[in-house]
Amino acid sequence: MKNLVILGGGYGGMKILNELLPNHLPEDVTITLVDRVPYHCLKTEYYALAAGTISDKEVRVSFPEHPRLMIKYGEVTGIDAANHQIIMDNAEPIVYDDVVIGLGCEDKYHNVPGAAEFTYSIQSIGKARRTYSVLNNLGSGSVVGIVGAGLSGVELASELSESREDLQIKLFDRGNHILSAFPERLSKYVENWFVRHNVEIINQSNITKVEEGRLFNNEKPIECDVIVWTAGIQANKIVRQMDGEKDRLGRLVVTPHHHLPNDEHVFIVGDCASSPNAPSAQLAEGQAEQIVEVLRKRWNGEPLPATFPTIKLKGVLGSLGKKQGFGMMADRAITGRVARILKSGILWMYKYHNG
Ligand SMILES: Cc1cc2nc3c(=O)[nH]c(=O)nc-3n(C[C@H](O)[C@H](O)[C@H](O)COP(=O)(O)OP(=O)(O)OC[C@H]3O[C@@H](n4cnc5c(N)ncnc54)[C@H](O)[C@@H]3O)c2cc1C
Numbered sequence: 032m033k034n035l036v037i038l039g040g041g042y043g044g045m046k047i048l049n050e051l052l053p054n055h056l057p058e059d060v061t062i063t064l065v066d067r068v069p070y071h072c073l074k075t076e077y078y079a080l081a082a083g084t085i086s087d088k089e090v091r092v093s094f095p096e097h098p099r100l101m102i103k104y105g106e107v108t109g110i111d112a113a114n115h116q117i118i119m120d121n122a123e124p125i126v127y128d129d130v131v132i133g134l135g136c137e138d139k140y141h142n143v144p145g146a147a148e149f150t151y152s153i154q155s156i157g158k159a160r161r162t163y164s165v166l167n168n169l170g171s172g173s174v175v176g177i178v179g180a181g182l183s184g185v186e187l188a189s190e191l192s193e194s195r196e197d198l199q200i201k202l203f204d205r206g207n208h209i210l211s212a213f214p215e216r217l218s219k220y221v222e223n224w225f226v227r228h229n230v231e232i233i234n235q236s237n238i239t240k241v242e243e244g245r246l247f248n249n250e251k252p253i254e255c256d257v258i259v260w261t262a263g264i265q266a267n268k269i270v271r272q273m274d275g276e277k278d279r280l281g282r283l284v285v286t287p288h289h290h291l292p293n294d295e296h297v298f299i300v301g302d303c304a305s306s307p308n309a310p311s312a313q314l315a316e317g318q319a320e321q322i323v324e325v326l327r328k329r330w331n332g333e334p335l336p337a338t339f340p341t342i343k344l345k346g347v348l349g350s351l352g353k354k355q356g357f358g359m360m361a362d363r364a365i366t367g368r369v370a371r372i373l374k375s376g377i378l379w380m381y382k383y384h385n386g
Contacts, residue, residue, distance in 0.1 A: 033060045036117060036127035038107055040066040040094055042312040043133035043300035046319035052097045057330050061099045063125055067106050068156055075312055077159040078183055082190035083167040092385045107269055112294055129296045136302035139263035145241035150260035165257050171197040176246055176255035178238050179262030180204035182349050192228045193352035203236040217357055217364045224351045270303045278305040287338040288325045289318055298322050317342030348374040
């Protein structure tokens with residue numbers, strides 16, 4: 032029997048499982064899925080989990096069941112590619128014939144002193160739960176500083192402001208306008224929403240230091256009861272520690288067949304894989320589909336295409352609380368209720384197909 036090991040049951044790992052099970056797994060192949068969490072987590076909804084507007088259960092999806100799928104729950108600590116082994120914390124190494132690394136990403140603190148120690152995070156389920164706990168225990172009038180006004184910072188700030196009107200929320204943004212990756216019209220729409228909902232946007236900010244209960248913006252101290260960091264991500268530490276060429280987010284550079292250039296048995300998916308595109312769940316799923324094609328062709332002894340078509344991304348949608356949203360679909364900016372309904376619909380479909 033050959034063993035395909037999937038590290039991480041996130042969007043990439045789950046897509047590989049769903050493509051191979053139940054009908055496309057050859058009789059002589061088993062799959063071992065490894066994750067520290069005993070269910071697939073909907074990371075795109077962590078902003079709402081942290082804000083306390085959805086329950087924990089709403090971000091969990093059960094892993095599939097199959098006679099040749101083994102699931103190991105635990106912490107991956109390293110990859111010994113020379114011996115085809117996954118190193119685990121407090122467990123025997125797992126031997127693989129092929130491995131897909133889909134361990135997601137972590138916060139990037141840009142060497143800001145105190146940021147790792149004194150800020151909260153929404154980059155893993157455990158961290159999002161801690162953020163939920165601290166945010167929801169705040170008393171009236173407390174100050175919440177959110178550092179970073181990209182998609183996740185904006186979604187968290189809006190969700191929190193809508194559900195806790197009694198908090199003072201400060202959104203720290205590096206640029207002249209929030210959501211710098213989006214057209215200016217869209218950024219202005221979102222800024223106006225924040226003005227109406229009493230969220231203070233602090234543009235051209237540069238957080239130079241963080242201490243307990245305080246951050247320094249352009250060296251000026253600002254007292255905050257809770258600080259949440261949404262100002263950058265990088266590939267999972269396991270991947271950053273591996274040999275091989277990496278991009279500026281620590282993501283490993285791969286071949287057109289999504290494996291390491293010097294090892295055709297180590298595939299990389301999602302936020303761990305270098306790509307010209309920004310990391311996203313959609314991208315992870317597109318890469319996963321192509322990895323499955325490579326594996327299936329190899330297992331069947333068929334030749335591989337030299338390259339795959341470019342992965343088509345449908346666009347980006349963000350929420351502004353429960354009723355409004357914004358996004359880019361087919362290169363067109365959309366705002367308001369329609370954007371929010373579309374976002375909810377996509378989540379519903381995802382849960383329907385994976386539940
Ligand atoms: C608030 C927020 C909103 C977002 N909104 C969108 C959106 O609207 N659309 C979109 O496309 N993308 C969105 N994203 C990005 C998207 O969530 C990620 O790009 C996507 O989750 C990446 O998928 P992945 O499979 O690479 O990793 P993940 O989905 O992060 O899965 C990684 C898995 O690895 C496991 N793991 C990690 N380390 C270890 C370890 N050492 N040992 C064992 N297990 C481990 C984790 O438990 C997890 O199950 C959003 C992200 C955030 C934070």
